[in-house]
């Protein structure tokens with residue numbers, strides 16, 4: 001049906017240009033969000049300030065070394081750890097792989113952890129973060145090839 005093809009092809013072209021515009025706009029917003037995340041009065045900071053690591057029992061933001069004031073967020077449960085502790089835990093040779101892949105508290109397995117400056121307990125928000133990180137991974141993989 002040539003008539004149908006003709007009538008359909010132009011709106012597709014229009015849609016494509018709209019999509020790129022939309023994409024760029026989105027990119028700008030995410031930069032803005034990243035910037036505002038550095039603001040220490042933000043609610044993310046407030047929310048993270050008193051979160052205690054389940055391994056060392058320190059408040060993650062009270063760690064002596066600045067590089068350790070980062071959360072290691074497990075995607076499959078909502079227990080909080082500092083990135084240093086969860087790294088050490090997952091590297092330990094004292095337990096089987098099965099054990100160290102699990103959360104030290106609830107044993108729920110997570111195949112990776114997410115280093116993040118702010119604590120994310122809300123699973124919706126976590127899913128969003130994971131989505132963004134995965135997109136970033138895909139993009140950087142494409143860039144390096």
Ligand SMILES: [Zn+2]
Pocket residue numbers: 053054055056057058081082084085086
């Ligand atoms: Zn810790």
Ligand SMILES: [Zn+2]
Pocket residue numbers: 077078079103104105106107108
């Ligand atoms: Zn857990």
